Amino acid sequence: MDTHAASPITKYELGELLLEIGTLLMVSGANTERIKVTIDRIASAFGCFTNLMVTNHALTLTLTHQDSRKAFTSVKWIPSHHLNFNLIADISAMSWRIVLEKWSVERINHELATLNRKQLYPRWLVLTLVALAGASFCRLFGGNATEMVAVFVASFCGLYVRQEAIKMKFNFYLSIFFAATTASLIAGFYFHFNPDEVYMHAFSTSVLFLIPGVPMIHAVSDLMDGNTLNGIIRAVNVLLMAFGIACGLLVSLLIYKF
Amino acid sequence: MDILTLLEKGFWLGCAALGFAVLFNAPKRALMMVFIIGALGGLVKIVMVSKGIWLVFSVFSGATLIGFLSVLAAHNRKAPPMIFAIPAVIPMIPGFFAYKAMVGIIELTATKDPQAYSKLFFETVNNGLSAWFVVLALGTGVAIPMLITRRQTVKRLNADDNLEVESE
Numbered sequence: 001m002d003t004h005a006a007s008p009i010t011k012y013e014l015g016e017l018l019l020e021i022g023t024l025l026m027v028s029g030a031n032t033e034r035i036k037v038t039i040d041r042i043a044s045a046f047g048c049f050t051n052l053m054v055t056n057h058a059l060t061l062t063l064t065h066q067d068s069r070k071a072f073t074s075v076k077w078i079p080s081h082h083l084n085f086n087l088i089a090d091i092s093a094m095s096w097r098i099v100l101e102k103w104s105v106e107r108i109n110h111e112l113a114t115l116n117r118k119q120l121y122p123r124w125l126v127l128t129l130v131a132l133a134g135a136s137f138c139r140l141f142g143g144n145a146t147e148m149v150a151v152f153v154a155s156f157c158g159l160y161v162r163q164e165a166i167k168m169k170f171n172f173y174l175s176i177f178f179a180a181t182t183a184s185l186i187a188g189f190y191f192h193f194n195p196d197e198v199y200m201h202a203f204s205t206s207v208l209f210l211i212p213g214v215p216m217i218h219a220v221s222d223l224m225d226g227n228t229l230n231g232i233i234r235a236v237n238v239l240l241m242a243f244g245i246a247c248g249l250l251v252s253l254l255i256y257k258f
Numbered sequence: 259m260d261i262l263t264l265l266e267k268g269f270w271l272g273c274a275a276l277g278f279a280v281l282f283n284a285p286k287r288a289l290m291m292v293f294i295i296g297a298l299g300g301l302v303k304i305v306m307v308s309k310g311i312w313l314v315f316s317v318f319s320g321a322t323l324i325g326f327l328s329v330l331a332a333h334n335r336k337a338p339p340m341i342f343a344i345p346a347v348i349p350m351i352p353g354f355f356a357y358k359a360m361v362g363i364i365e366l367t368a369t370k371d372p373q374a375y376s377k378l379f380f381e382t383v384n385n386g387l388s389a390w391f392v393v394l395a396l397g398t399g400v401a402i403p404m405l406i407t408r409r410q411t412v413k414r415l416n417a418d419d420n421l422e423v424e425s426e
Binding site: 134159208220221 | 267270271273274275276277278279280281282283284285286288300336337338340341343344345347348349351353354356357360361364393394396397398400401405
């Protein structure tokens with residue numbers, strides 16, 4: 001074990017670094033156990049021990065080293081979540097290399113700065129593929145070609161509205177409501193003027209691109225891992241998002257009087 | 259169900275999983291795997307439901323398969339299993355039940371007639387419970403393979419006897 005790890009300055013830097021990594025993981029959509037394991041793994045490479053409290057909006061970390069009595073403790077706020085699985089995969093791979101290749105704090109900081117935090121895919125591709133996913137849902141629920149086209153257009157516009165609303169810093173749930181309203185209005189438009197066709201499939205699947213799948217799965221996995229509080233927070237979050245979607249649908253139902 | 263219908267359904271299941279993988283910004287090396295895993299897991303559920311097996315159990319089986327395949331894919335493609343598992347299970351999320359339950363709850367507040375209320379209440383509770391249990395089945399189905407295969411991932415580089423004393 002190299003001796004520099006024990007010095008208070010390094011411990012301060014390491015603590016800040018670990019909080020930064022934990023924040024990035026939480027924002028990108030990792031579950032609580034993964035954050036704990038990754039931070040523990042990196043700290044163990046420096047011979048340090050961590051006590052970490054993970055909540056949805058803040059991380060608290062206490063870092064101790066067996067040779068010294070001084071501890072590093074700090075709280076870091078987590079900004080609003082923005083899913084990025086690529087970043088999670090990169091950080092996970094990096095954490096292993098840190099342990100195996102015995103990186104220094106400077107090296108980790110340098111690598112962390114070079115990680116790709118941007119979207120891998122161009123915006124039009126994301127919009128098209130998510131719209132295609134919506135159309136696939138429609139097909140799986142028994143829709144025909146007309147309904148699939150309606151859902152494709154609806155999901156495309158709905159996701160565009162959500163991206164724009166989040167860019168304009170609207171409330172998160174409000175932007176989901178906007179997106180659900182847009183999508184269901186567009187999906188219902190064609191069927192409003194052709195009342196003899198079945199609207200049900202297109203209408204109910206047009207908002208499925210908004211389903212909060214990541215917090216839904218993480219709520220269950222956090223509860224199973226014993227991180228009960230985080231699991232409950234995520235579950236409540238899912239309910240609020242579902243409520244936003246339902247309100248959007250309701251607006252369209254009232255407008256079109258289906 | 260003939261093989262062509264299954265292939266078609268598998269294709270749409272894969273497309274749905276792929277769309278969400280791109281939305282979540284999954285790495286490029288994972289996309290093909292997500293398509294295949296999503297299609298296979300969804301097909302297990304569809305076949306089991308068509309054989310008359312309870313929906314929640316079918317979803318659980320599909321999700322468990324997805325969990326196992328994700329763990330294999332994670333070793334193959336060097337990425338955490340959840341990156342494959344989450345987009346792959348999304349086509350199985352009970353959007354329709356949740357939608358019916360949500361609209362049902364809202365309608366319940368506007369219903370006064372006892373006869374209509376009890377019918378609506380019955381349907382809403384049924385749909386809501388179905389959605390809830392399908393989500394539970396998805397979550398546990400995906401988590402179980404990862405819990406079984408989870409190895410000791412934290413490699414301590416030096417012995418930490420004193421810490422163990424403290425933590426007890």
